[in-house]
Amino acid sequence: MYPVILNLKNKPVVVIGGGKVAARKIKGLVRSEARVTVVSPSLDPSIDLATINWVPRTYQPTDLLEACLIFACVDDNEINEQIQLDASPTQWVNVVSNKEVADFYNMAVLDYDGLSIGISTNGVSPSRAKQTRKQLEIWLKEQNEV
Template sequence: MGYSVILQVRGRRAVVVGGGKVAARKIRGLLEAGADVVMIAPKAEPELQALAAAGTIGWCIKTFAPGDLDGAFLVIAATNDRGVNEAVAQAAAPGQLVNVVDDPERCDFHVPAVVRRGPLTIAVSTEGASPAVARRIRRELEEQYGEEYGPYLEFLQRARDIVLREVDDVEGRKRLFRALAADSFRQNGRWDEELAGLLAKEKERGEERRGENDEDSNIHC
């Protein structure tokens, strides 16, 4: 069983060997994560040709050679030739993370099926046992966690900063965070309005507590 992580690849060099449909799928995911993608392939899918023409990815129009991996943080062998994929795996230097699409045993990591909704990332992996099952589960999750989760999570990021800035009481913060995370709050849709109301109530609680503390202090004087 592997150790699940979210790998930060923004700005890092990712070399994808292959230009077919599988390579295209891997490249789309890398671009979403902000990687600096270089494709090694003598020919490529029209989608990938367009990305290269736009300067979104680099394209070395050639067959693979070991030197193509120089400087790579992450390497994906995604050709339909097992011999080429094995050559890529063997050429990788220590410390380079390698994924061979047709050979799970040769992989340092497996690429999960991913649902992205703004800041929300849900990853499903069978560790290479059945990508088809992982894709089916991903489709089910896409239906369960719709597009509204993107703006909702972005709102929660803003709301967290506001709560931390305006509410000093630790228990009060916890109450607010629980309320904001509730399905009923998300489904309401009037998030900013509801947050303002919750903050006002929490401030009222704080004033009441301070008043009670002042009374207790007067009693002991």
């Protein structure tokens, strides 16, 4: 794995599926000012319609054409894997239901006092990454109190 921090401002990103996991990924994408299109028949209520372009239907391969990053967030791993196969080899696909076929992983991110700290377990244990983010935040706050 090769860690980077991406400048996604105005970059076209497509998210297939609009459920709970998609909502978490979309939050970070909107914060980074990416141009986010979501293809999904339904949307989680936490997704703010004003921040995305919603295509209210099921996935079609042509949905991928313009995107530099693709998030396959459907609750059906077969469809997610098909999305990875439909993408061009020059596109980057995050497959939320199968790390073996994903081109990249998201990190747990702690933004603290001008720092952005990304935590990865290289796909092994996302819940450990989340737990470590929380512990690190407590530790950093304690350091600042002394």
